[in-house]
Amino acid sequence: MEQVDKQEGRGASAVPVDDPWDDAPAPGRDGRAESGATGGGHPGAVPRQRVPSAAEIYLEVQRSPAFQEVRRRYRRFVFPATFAFLAWYLAYVVAATAAPELMARPVAGAVNVAMVAGLGQFLTTFLLTWAYARHARLRRDRAALELRWDTQEMTRGVVRR
Amino acid sequence: MTGDHQTLALVLFSVFVAVTLGITTWVSRSRRGSAEEFYAGGRLFSPMENGFAIAGDYMSAASFLGISGLIALYGYDGMLYSVGFLVAWLVVLLLVAELVRNCGRFTLADVVAARMAERPVRIAAGTSSVAVSVLYLVAQMVGAGSLVALLLGGTSEAARSWTVIGVGALMVIYVSLGGMRATTWIQIVKAVLLMAGTVALTFLVLFRFHGDVNSLLSTAAERSGHGTDFLAPGLRYGGDWTARLDFISLGLALVLGTAGLPHILSRFYTVPTARAARRSVVWSIGLIGSFYLMTIVLGFGAAALIGPDEVRASNAAGNTAVPLLALDLGGGAGSTGGTVLFAVVAAVAFATILAVVAGITLASSASVAHDLYASLRRKHAKQYSEVAVARVAAVVIGAAAIGLGLLASDLNVAFLVGLAFAVAASANLPVLLYSLFWRRFTTRGAVWAVYGGLVPAVLLVLVSPVVSGSPESLFPGVDFHLFPLQNPGLVSVPLGFLAGWVGTVTSTEPPDEARHAETEVRALTGAGAV
Numbered sequence: 001m002e003q004v005d006k007q008e009g010r011g012a013s014a015v016p017v018d019d020p021w022d023d024a025p026a027p028g029r030d031g032r033a034e035s036g037a038t039g040g041g042h043p044g045a046v047p048r049q050r051v052p053s054a055a056e057i058y059l060e061v062q063r064s065p066a067f068q069e070v071r072r073r074y075r076r077f078v079f080p081a082t083f084a085f086l087a088w089y090l091a092y093v094v095a096a097t098a099a100p101e102l103m104a105r106p107v108a109g110a111v112n113v114a115m116v117a118g119l120g121q122f123l124t125t126f127l128l129t130w131a132y133a134r135h136a137r138l139r140r141d142r143a144a145l146e147l148r149w150d151t152q153e154m155t156r157g158v159v160r161r
Numbered sequence: 162m163t164g165d166h167q168t169l170a171l172v173l174f175s176v177f178v179a180v181t182l183g184i185t186t187w188v189s190r191s192r193r194g195s196a197e198e199f200y201a202g203g204r205l206f207s208p209m210e211n212g213f214a215i216a217g218d219y220m221s222a223a224s225f226l227g228i229s230g231l232i233a234l235y236g237y238d239g240m241l242y243s244v245g246f247l248v249a250w251l252v253v254l255l256l257v258a259e260l261v262r263n264c265g266r267f268t269l270a271d272v273v274a275a276r277m278a279e280r281p282v283r284i285a286a287g288t289s290s291v292a293v294s295v296l297y298l299v300a301q302m303v304g305a306g307s308l309v310a311l312l313l314g315g316t317s318e319a320a321r322s323w324t325v326i327g328v329g330a331l332m333v334i335y336v337s338l339g340g341m342r343a344t345t346w347i348q349i350v351k352a353v354l355l356m357a358g359t360v361a362l363t364f365l366v367l368f369r370f371h372g373d374v375n376s377l378l379s380t381a382a383e384r385s386g387h388g389t390d391f392l393a394p395g396l397r398y399g400g401d402w403t404a405r406l407d408f409i410s411l412g413l414a415l416v417l418g419t420a421g422l423p424h425i426l427s428r429f430y431t432v433p434t435a436r437a438a439r440r441s442v443v444w445s446i447g448l449i450g451s452f453y454l455m456t457i458v459l460g461f462g463a464a465a466l467i468g469p470d471e472v473r474a475s476n477a478a479g480n481t482a483v484p485l486l487a488l489d490l491g492g493g494a495g496s497t498g499g500t501v502l503f504a505v506v507a508a509v510a511f512a513t514i515l516a517v518v519a520g521i522t523l524a525s526s527a528s529v530a531h532d533l534y535a536s537l538r539r540k541h542a543k544q545y546s547e548v549a550v551a552r553v554a555a556v557v558i559g560a561a562a563i564g565l566g567l568l569a570s571d572l573n574v575a576f577l578v579g580l581a582f583a584v585a586a587s588a589n590l591p592v593l594l595y596s597l598f599w600r601r602f603t604t605r606g607a608v609w610a611v612y613g614g615l616v617p618a619v620l621l622v623l624v625s626p627v628v629s630g631s632p633e634s635l636f637p638g639v640d641f642h643l644f645p646l647q648n649p650g651l652v653s654v655p656l657g658f659l660a661g662w663v664g665t666v667t668s669t670e671p672p673d674e675a676r677h678a679e680t681e682v683r684a685l686t687g688a689g690a691v
Contacts, residue, residue: 055675061688062678070685078255086416089248093412096241096394097405104393110378114237114393121244122450128251129446133439136259141436144686151688 054158061151070143077135085128092117169500173508177354178331181515184346185339194340194548197691200267200527201430202341204691208437210349212444215428217348218520219246219419219445220355220452222304222513223578228453229486230479232460233472236381236391238398239460241408243453245415250449252420254442259435260597260684261426266691268524269426269589270532273596275683276676277604280536285611287532289588290423292615293581294525295562297422298518300577302328302566305514308480309507325566332518333559336526337552341431344519351516356452358509362483362502363455365490366462377458381465391464407646411579414650418582421589424524435687459483466490484510522555522562529554579648580622587614587653591661597684599665601672606665613660614653621649 052060061067096103096114103114197203206214224246231239265271270286305328306321335343370377378392385391398408419425429438463472463482466489475481487506491498530551569577592610595602621644622628628635630642646652665672683689 055679058679058682059675061682061686067682067686071681074685082252082255085248085251089244089416090412092244093241093409096238097398097408100393100395100399104389104395106389109375110382110389110392111375112389112392115378118237118240118244121248122454125247125251125446126450129254129443132255133443136436136439147682147686148688151682151686155689 052154052158054155057151057154057158061147061154064147066143067147070140070147073135073139073143077132077139081128081132085124088124089121092121169504170507173504174511177508177512177515180350181331181335181343181347184350185335185343188342188346189339194546194552196267196531196547196551198342199340199548199551200427200523200531202345204431204433206345206431206441208432208440209444210345211428211432211437211441212448213352214345214348214431215425215441215445216448216452217350217352217355217516218424218428219449220352220513221301221517221578222308222510223300224453224456225355225359225513226308226480226483226510227478229456229460229463230472230476230482231397232457233463233467233482234469234479235397236385236387236461236464237394238396240457241394241398241412242415243456245412246419247446247450247453249416249419250442250446252417253425254439254446256594256597257420257426258429258438258442261593262429262432262435262438263684263687263690264597264680265426265430267427267430267527267531269421269423269593270528272680273592273607276596276602276673276680277607282604282607283532283536285608286589286592287528287536289584289611289615290528290532291525291558292619293421293585293589294423294521294528295558295565296577296584297424297581298521298525298558298562299565299569300581301514301518301521302562303569303577305511305518306566306570308510308514321570322567325570326563328514328518329559329563329566331515332522333556335515335519336522336555336559340548341427341523344516344523345431347519348516351512352448354509354512356448358505359452359455359459362462362487362490362506363458366458366466366486369462369466369490377461377465381461384465384468386469403645406651407648410583410646410648410651413654414579414583414586414648417586417590417650417654419585421585421593422582423528423585423589424520427524427527428520435690459486462486518562522558525558526551526554529558576627576647579650580618583648583650583653584615584618586650587618587657588612589614590654591657595661595665596680600674600677601665602661602677603665603668603670603672605668605670606661606663609664610657610661613664614657617656618649618653621646621653625649 095117103112103117105113107113107116224243228239228242228246231242233239261269261272264275268287269290270283273286274282302325306325309324309328310320335347366377367374370380382389382391387396390396398404429441432438432441460482463486467482467485472479472482472485475485484503484506487502488494488499491500491502493499530547534550534554535547588611591614592607595610596607624641624643625647626634626642626645627647628642629637630640631637634642644652
């Protein structure tokens with residue numbers, strides 16, 4: 001499965017990520033040219049003169065715009081979403097304990113506000129699950145996968161720590 | 162409960178035990194015991210399989226029988242549990258599952274130790290993981306003892322004790338012989354059985370009311386004797402402010418605890434990629450959500466068809482509401498349908514307990530062998546393979562759980578589960594979130610976060626009304642309670658986060674930028690993931 005993903009990721013990236021790894025080694029970009037490492041994912045390139053340590057590679061990847069973009073997309077979704085669902089859940093729990101009169105107000109037939117709020121929690125959980133899975137699949141997976149292969153390519157053969 | 166029920170239930174129990182033992186021998190044939198195989202089942206389960214296994218790991222008998230029973234007795238207040246247990250999965254999905262899959266190998270400590278001084282962090286995280294697991298395990302064992310004894314009609318001490326010993330022995334066999342692979346398949350089988358049983362009962366309840374939920378709710382309210390109050394919060398957790406704060410405390414522990422449960426975290430290592438981990442959580446949210454929706458129908462169905470008084474007469478905690486409902490839906494006591502449905506429900510509850518205890522035992526034996534033994538053994542001592550240690554640890558933990566389960570047989574199961582969630586939320590979640598998301602987090606912060614959550618959570622319970630000072634407490638004769646709440650979450654969870662923050666800002670060592678970069682890159686891309 002991963003192989004297929006890899007092919008997909010390599011072929012057409014639907015995400016317009018500024019991906020420095022697939023470009024020709026641009027002068028001065030991220031200090032990679034200085035360190036003498038050749039770009040990841042280019043078999044048969046010039047042998048490395050000085051092999052960077054794993055720590056240097058990870059720092060370099062972390063500072064790369066492609067990684068920053070993946071992290072930004074992840075955080076811009078999960079932090080507000082986490083805040084929202086926790087606030088909504090805590091509001092529900094506090095309302096159930098502190099304002100039972102409000103929760104007991106009838107809505108339709110035997111169904112009251114409390115019942116609607118409880119079922120609303122189920123509904124929002126399902127919706128957020130769907131939205132997160134969709135966001136990750138469309139906006140993050142490919143870029144993350146490319147970064148994964150490139151990073152692994154760079155760290156290959158490096159003695160760790 | 163007549164002899165027919167018991168015979169048929171016993172037959173179904175035996176069939177399930179035979180099938181699971183068959184699975185265990187089948188998967189453990191001719192497999193060499195590598196750590197990868199034992200802890201993670203070879204990491205090649207599909208998202209759907211893992212999603213079912215997660216659901217099987219999570220939905221305990223406390224959910225199946227306990228929540229429906231609470232709804233049958235107290236109406237709406239029982240529903241609050243199902244909401245908390247489900248919403249907790251959003252924390253797991255959004256913040257934990259993928260990142261943990263990418264960063265760790267087998268346990269929670271792997272994730273934290275990746276960017277910290279390994280030894281103190283492993284010992285701290287390993288200790289808290291074992292503490293959470295043992296609490297959860299004892300809760301399940303106590304539940305198993307009283308439940309099976311209840312369903313089989315034998316309420317004697319001997320029947321209970323033998324059930325606890327039998328369940329403990331079975332789980333040790335599953336785990337030490339079959340490892341993660343056997344445990345996973347047992348959980349999948351159990352999840353399918355549980356879902357099938359719940360769907361059938363829910364369908365029968367709705368069929369009885371001709372699909373009219375409104376008439377189901379109003380009949381339940383009428384039958385309860387509380388009228389419309391039955392459908393609104395307050396019957397159980399109303400009362401004074403201590404009771405209300407206690408509920409908020411429990412709600413906090415439930416929603417934050419799931420993401421710190423070691424046996425849930427270890428399930429993410431059984432799939433090949435973070436993407437697969439995410440898809441398994443999506444599967445499990447679908448399964449767990451629909452399961453809890455159905456338990457609500459079953460709870461109100463039991464209230465409407467059986468009535469809270471009869472449920473309470475059978476078991477004061479309401480644990481027999483669903484079996485009684487099954488008996489009624491099948492055609493009443495003495496009828497063939499009733500007998501069959503009752504026996505099926507009893508067997509499903511039993512399967513549920515076995516699958517859950519197997520998952521917890523495996524996770525705690527992984528913590529003992531992979532974290533504690535690897536860090537604590539003396540340098541020159543004879544080396545045993547990690548898997549051999551884990552197998553022995555499973556036997557020891559099983560024996561300890563049997564012993565504690567027998568000792569604690571009078572403790573309230575829901576309280577033990579709530580405590581396990583509170584400890585997980587206080588000790589495991591802060592350290593996990595800080596190491597995944599906080600650049601400046603240090604070793605001292607990590608160690609303080611674990612102990613700063615674990616110690617207050619346990620101490621607050623020791624000085625709570627659960628242990629002393631009230632007629633229902635563990636030692637009713639003495640009174641040394643200082644803390645008014647039964648669940649410590651409201652205080653201990655913030656303390657865990659605070660301790661981690663204080664430990665970090667006061668530590669003299671600078672944070673390790675490079676290893677933080679490695680954790681972050683690995684967490685979000687999966688580079689170097691095993």
